[in-house]
Amino acid sequence: xxxxxxxxxxxxxxxxxxxxxxxxxxxxxxxxxxxxxxxxxxxxxxxxxxxxxxxxxxxxxxxxxxxxxxxxxxxxxxxxxxxxxxxxxxxxxxxxxxxxxxxxxxxxxxxxxxxxxxxxxxxxxxxxxxxxxxxxxxxxxxxxxxxxxxxxxxxxxxxxxxxxxxxxxxxxxxxxxxxxx
Numbered sequence: 001x002x003x004x005x006x007x008x009x010x011x012x013x014x015x016x017x018x019x020x021x022x023x024x025x026x027x028x029x030x031x032x033x034x035x036x037x038x039x040x041x042x043x044x045x046x047x048x049x050x051x052x053x054x055x056x057x058x059x060x061x062x063x064x065x066x067x068x069x070x071x072x073x074x075x076x077x078x079x080x081x082x083x084x085x086x087x088x089x090x091x092x093x094x095x096x097x098x099x100x101x102x103x104x105x106x107x108x109x110x111x112x113x114x115x116x117x118x119x120x121x122x123x124x125x126x127x128x129x130x131x132x133x134x135x136x137x138x139x140x141x142x143x144x145x146x147x148x149x150x151x152x153x154x155x156x157x158x159x160x161x162x163x164x165x166x167x168x169x170x171x172x173x174x175x176x177x178x179x180x181x
Contacts, residue, residue: 070126078113081122
């Protein structure tokens, strides 16, 4: 018992000493901090949306295997949808999309653009663009966004509300009831 008590004290003292030495020390202020410059160019304000959209569409469409491109500008952000042949495989599609992004990166308005190769989104971008040109920017945008969100939004089982059970129609042969009432 006398041997066990000093051994226990030494172990407890050793563990507490290890915890103090092994704990991560808090860094001193400004120690090991690196300051970096932002390398992305600042976002330019888009003043003539139609001209910028057309320019970005032409840039994207100039890439080989891009059949068409459609651009819509939301605020100060351009979204460019590209259309390629339906038989292009996924890996090639990614390469084409990257090539479009590289071409847009060289343009001051395209550097911050969002590029999509989804055929459905490209069609919806075309519809929004056509609605804007027809003088219906808000209505066209709202309709297309509702369709996009409806397609992307998951249906969660917990959101389904219980419907009251419909009473079964009574048998025609029962007394006092008529199915035609």
